[in-house]
Amino acid sequence: MFAQLLAQQTGYAIEALYHHIVQPNQVPVNKTKKEFTGDFTIITFPFAKISKKSPELTAREIGEWLKNALPEIESFNVIKGYLNIILKDDFWMEFLDKNYRNHSFGLNPQKQGQAPVLIEFSSPNTNKPLHLGHIRNNLLGHSVAEILEATGLPVVRVNLVNDRGIHVCKSMLAWKKWSNGETPESSGLKGDHLVGNYYVLFEKKYKEEVNQLKANGLDEETALRTAPLMLEAQEMLRKWEAGDAETHSLWEMMNSWVYEGFNETYKRLGISFDKIYYESETYSLGKKIVEEGFKAGVFYQKEDGSVWVDLTSDNLDHKLLLRSDGTSVYITQDLGCAELRYQEFSPQKMIYVVGNEQNYHFEVLKLILQRLGRTYADKIFHLSYGMVDLPEGKMKSREGTVVDADDLIEEIILTAREITLELGKATDLDEYEAHELFSMIGLAALKYFILKVDPRKNILFNPTESIDFDGNTGPFIQYTHARIRSVLRKANPWSFTPQKNMTFYEEEKEILKILYDFPSVIKQSAKELDPSQIANFAYELARSYNQFYHNLSILHEPDEQRMLTRLAISQFTAQVIRISMHLLGIDVPERM
RNA sequence: GGUCCGGUAGCUCAGUUGGAUAGAGCAGCAGCCUUCUAAGCUGCGGGUCGAGGGUUCGAAUCCCCCCCGGAUCACCA
Numbered sequence: 001m002f003a004q005l006l007a008q009q010t011g012y013a014i015e016a017l018y019h020h021i022v023q024p025n026q027v028p029v030n031k032t033k034k035e036f037t038g039d040f041t042i043i044t045f046p047f048a049k050i051s052k053k054s055p056e057l058t059a060r061e062i063g064e065w066l067k068n069a070l071p072e073i074e075s076f077n078v079i080k081g082y083l084n085i086i087l088k089d090d091f092w093m094e095f096l097d098k099n100y101r102n103h104s105f106g107l108n109p110q111k112q113g114q115a116p117v118l119i120e121f122s123s124p125n126t127n128k129p130l131h132l133g134h135i136r137n138n139l140l141g142h143s144v145a146e147i148l149e150a151t152g153l154p155v156v157r158v159n160l161v162n163d164r165g166i167h168v169c170k171s172m173l174a175w176k177k178w179s180n181g182e183t184p185e186s187s188g189l190k191g192d193h194l195v196g197n198y199y200v201l202f203e204k205k206y207k208e209e210v211n212q213l214k215a216n217g218l219d220e221e222t223a224l225r226t227a228p229l230m231l232e233a234q235e236m237l238r239k240w241e242a243g244d245a246e247t248h249s250l251w252e253m254m255n256s257w258v259y260e261g262f263n264e265t266y267k268r269l270g271i272s273f274d275k276i277y278y279e280s281e282t283y284s285l286g287k288k289i290v291e292e293g294f295k296a297g298v299f300y301q302k303e304d305g306s307v308w309v310d311l312t313s314d315n316l317d318h319k320l321l322l323r324s325d326g327t328s329v330y331i332t333q334d335l336g337c338a339e340l341r342y343q344e345f346s347p348q349k350m351i352y353v354v355g356n357e358q359n360y361h362f363e364v365l366k367l368i369l370q371r372l373g374r375t376y377a378d379k380i381f382h383l384s385y386g387m388v389d390l391p392e393g394k395m396k397s398r399e400g401t402v403v404d405a406d407d408l409i410e411e412i413i414l415t416a417r418e419i420t421l422e423l424g425k426a427t428d429l430d431e432y433e434a435h436e437l438f439s440m441i442g443l444a445a446l447k448y449f450i451l452k453v454d455p456r457k458n459i460l461f462n463p464t465e466s467i468d469f470d471g472n473t474g475p476f477i478q479y480t481h482a483r484i485r486s487v488l489r490k491a492n493p494w495s496f497t498p499q500k501n502m503t504f505y506e507e508e509k510e511i512l513k514i515l516y517d518f519p520s521v522i523k524q525s526a527k528e529l530d531p532s533q534i535a536n537f538a539y540e541l542a543r544s545y546n547q548f549y550h551n552l553s554i555l556h557e558p559d560e561q562r563m564l565t566r567l568a569i570s571q572f573t574a575q576v577i578r579i580s581m582h583l584l585g586i587d588v589p590e591r592m
Numbered sequence: 593g594g595u596c597c598g599g600u601a602g603c604u605c606a607g608u609u610g611g612a613u614a615g616a617g618c619a620g621c622a623g624c625c626u627u628c629u630a631a632g633c634u635g636c637g638g639g640u641c642g643a644g645g646g647u648u649c650g651a652a653u654c655c656c657c658c659c660c661g662g663a664u665c666a667c668c669a
Contacts, residue, residue: 025609033612043611045649055649081649082612125669167669306667315595316665323667330669359596360664386597387663394662423631441631453605456597458662460604469631471617472605479631487628524608536606539616550624550633592631 001520002072003029006040006085013065020050031513037077038084039513045081055081089504092512096565097498099515100572106518106579108152116154118345119145121353122271125162126258127171128196130265130405132388132461133355133395136450139585140385141353142271143451143531146583151526156345159273160337163255164280165330169236171195172250173229174202184257190264190406191257205229234325241327268409269443270585277340279333286336287328289372290321298371309368319364334365342376349379351529356384356456383529386458388450403463409446412467416442419469425592437589441475444586448474451584452535472539474586477577480542481588484574487554488567496568499561507548511569514541518576522583531584538580545573 007027014022026046032038044059051058056078063076063083074088099105121141124130130138145155162168175182175198184191206229213223224230239247266272290307293299299309299321307322321332341350352362362382369377387394388403395402417438420426426434449467453459469475504512518537525533554570557563581588 028609028611030608030611036612041612045611048649080612127669162669165669304667320667325667327667329667355663356597357663358669361669363596384597389662419631425629425631449604457605458598462604465603465618468604468618471631473617473631475631476617479629483629483632490628520608528608532606533608536616539606543616546632547634549628553628555628591629 002087002091002516003040005070006042006066009066009069010042010062013062013069014047014050017061017065018047018051022047022050031517032084036079036082036084037086039087040085042083042085043081044083048081059083089502089509090500092504092509093498093500093502093565095516096512096568096572097496100496100568100575103575104579105515105572105576106522107150110149110154111152114154115346115348116156117148117349117351118156118158118341118347119148119351119353120158120160121145122159122266122273123162123354124159124262125165125167126192126195126255127167127199129190129192129261131395132403132405132408135269135405135408135446136385136388136459137353137355138266138269138271139447139450140383140455140531142269142585143534143583144351144353144383144529146585147522147526147529147531147534150522150583153526156275156347157273158275158277158341160277160282161279163278164240164251164283166233166237167199168251168255169233169240170202170206171199172247172254173233173236174198174205175254176250184260190261191259192261192265193404193406195254195258195261202229202233237327238325265405265409268406268439270587277337279337282336282340283328283333284336285340286332286334287322289335289339290328290332293321293368293372296372298368309371311364311367314367316360316364316367319368321368331361331365331368334361335368338365338369338376338380339374342374342379347379349381350376351381351383353383353385356386358382359384383455385455388459388461391460391462403461409443412446413439413442415466416445416469416475420592437592440587440589441469441478441592444474444478444581444588445469446474447584447586448477448535451531452539454532455530474581475592477538477542477581478586478588479592480545481574481577481581482590482592483549484545484570484577485590487570488574491555491567494564494567496564499565502561502565505552507544507551508566508569510544511541511548511573514544515572515576518580534580534583538577538584541573541577541580545570 004024007024007029010027011022011024014020028043030041030043032041042062044062045055047062048055048058051061059078059081063078066085067073067076072087072091074086076086077084119141122134122138124134141157145157149155178201179198182194184194187194206227209227209229210223213227214220236247240251290299294301294307299307301307304324305326306320306324308318308320310318312318319331320329322328338350341347354362359382362380366377366380390401390403392401420438420441426437429437445467450459452472521533521537525531552566554563554566557566578588
C-alpha cells in the first residue's frame with residue numbers, strides 16, 4: 001500500500017536530512033481530509049524537534065525529498081505541519097486498470113497448512129424459538145466467519161445447541177401435562193414455536209403455584225424451590241441423565257420439532273454451520289473433566305455432594321460445577337465442549353460469539369481450563385456483543401416483550417414489498433422473482449441495521465418506528481448496485497485501456513481512493529472481529545458513487561475514453577459493493 | 593457493594609496506532625426527474641464529545657477522579 005511506502009520513505013528522508021532514525025510506524029500517514037487538496041497527509045509535528053526547524057519548513061523539506069524519491073508524486077502542499085501529498089493521476093489510472101475486473105478484489109486465497117479458526121455462534125436453547133437477540137448473534141457470527149475467510153484463514157463454523165437441561169425439561173413437562181398430544185402437524189405451528197408455547201405455559205403455571213404457596217405463608221425463596229412443578233421438572237432432569245427411555249423418547253420427539261423450526265429460520269437468514277454440537281453429547285465429557293479436576297485437587301466437594309472451584313485468588317467467587325444431585329450445569333458441558341473441539345480441530349483460535357451478559361462465564365471458563373493445565377485455554381476468545389434493547393428496556397421472555405425472529409423477518413419482507421410496489425418497481429417480475437426481491441431487500445434492511453453498529457455496543461430497536469430503507473441502510477447500498485448494473489447493461493460492448501495523462505474529476509478520484517482502501521478495511525475488521533467497519537465502508541462507497549452518478553454522465557459522455565474510464569469505475573464499484581455486502585451476509589440485486 | 597462495558601446533534605450511529613474547522617443518516621425546512629433507476633442528489637438549521645483535573649506541539653481518543661446508564665457476581669442458561 002502506498003501509505004506504508006510513504007511512511008518508509010519519510011523515514012529515509014529524515015535520516016538523510018536530519019541524520020536521525022525514525023521507524024516507519026512512527027510516521028503518521030493519513031488520508032487527506034476532504035477540505036484540503038491531496039491524497040495522503042504526513043503529519044510532521046513530531047519531526048520538528050528532530051529537524052530543529054519549524055513544522056512548516058520541516059514539512060517542506062521532507063516534501064521535496066519525497067517528490068524526488070517517488071515518481072508517483074505529482075506535487076505537495078504544506079499547511080502548518082501537515083504535508084499533503086498529491087499523486088499523479090496515472091497512479092490512480094493504473095490502480096483502476098489492474099483491478100476493475102477483479103472479482104475477488106481485497107480477498108486473499110486460503111493459505112495452506114494453517115490451523116483453522118473455530119467460531120461458535122447461534123447456540124440456541126431448544127425450549128423456545130429464536131428472537132431478535134439470536135438474530136444479532138447469527139448475523140455477527142456469520143459475517144465474522146466470512147471476513148476471517150476473506151483474509152485467507154480456514155474457518156470452521158460451529159453451533160452448540162443447548163438441547164438438554166432444566167429449561168428443556170420445563171417445556172417437556174408442560175407438554176406432557178397439558179398438550180393433549182398436540183404436534184406441529186396437528187396445530188400447523190412451526191415446531192420451535194409450539195415447544196416455546198409450552199415453556200411459557202410452564203412458567204405461567206409455576207408462577208401460579210408459587211403465588212398459592214406464598215398465600216399459604218411460605219416465603220418467596222422456599223416457594224420457588226418447593227413448588228410441585230419445579231420438583232417435577234427436576235425429577236425429569238434426573239431421569240433424563242439416568243437415561244430413562246420414556247423421558248428420552250419425549251425429549252427426542254420435541255427436539256426434532258424444534259430443529260425443523262430452527263433450520264427454517266437459519267435458511268431464511270442464509271446461515272449455515274460446518275458442525276453442530278449438542279450439549280447432550282458433551283456434558284458427560286464435562287463431568288469427566290470435573291472428576292479429573294477433583295482428583296487433582298483443583299476442585300473441592302461440599303458435604304451435600306456438590307462440586308465447586310475456588311476462584312477467590314483470582315478475585316472471583318466460588319463457582320458450582322456439579323449440583324448436589326450430581327446433575328451438570330451450564331459450565332460443565334462447556335468444559336467438555338471446549339475439550340472436544342480442541343481435540344477434533346486443533347484450532348489456532350476458538351471464538352465464541354456470545355452476548356456480554358456472559359462475560360463472567362467466559363472468564364471463569366478460561367480460568368478453570370488454565371488451572372486444569374489445558375494449553376488451549378488461551379486460544380479461547382469471547383466475542384462479546386451488546387444486547388438488543390427495546391425502548392422499554394431489555395427483552396424479557398417471561399414478560400412476553402421478546403421480538404420473535406420469524407415474525408420480524410416476515411414483517412420486514414412485507415415492508416420491503418410495500419415500499420417497492422409504492423415506488424412502482426418490480427411490476428414486470430413474476431410472483432417468484434418478486435418475492436425473491438422483496439426478501440432480498442427486506443433482509444438487507446434488517447441485517448445492515450444490526451451489523452452497522454459496533455458489536456460491543458447495545459442496539460436500540462424500536463418496533464413502532466421500524467427499520468429505514470433510505471439513507472445509511474442496506475437497501476440504499478443495494479440500490480446503488482442495481483443502478484450501476486443497469487448502466488452496465490445499457491452500455492455497448494466495451495473495453496477499457498488506461499489513458500496516460502488523463503485528469504480525473506474529483507468525483508472519479510474520490511471513488512478510486514475509497515476502493516483503494518478496501519483491502520486494509522477488510523484486514524482491520526478481521527483483526528477486530530468487527531463487521532461494522534465493512535458496513536460503514538460499503539456505505540461510504542455507495543454514497544460517493546451516487547454523487548459521481550448524479551454529477552457526471554457515463555453513457556452520454558462525449559469523450560469516448562472518458563466514458564470507458566467511467567464504465568470501468570462503475571464496474572469496479574459494483575464489484576466491491578457486492579463483495580463487501582457478501583461479507584455481511586447480504587445479497588445484492590441486479591435491479592430494484 | 594465488587595468487577596466489566598458504555599455516555600458524541602432532538603433520535604440512531606461513525607470517528608484507524610492521539611492530528612487540521614468533530615462527521616453521516618433519520619426527523620424538520622427549501623430546492624432538483626423531457627437526460628444513464630429520485631430507495632437518489634443539493635442546500636439550511638442543529639454540538640459544553642457526561643463533569644472536572646492531568647499528560648503535550650496537539651485530546652472525543654491516553655491517565656486520574658466524580659456523575660449517569662447497562663451487564664454480571666445463581667444448585668438459570
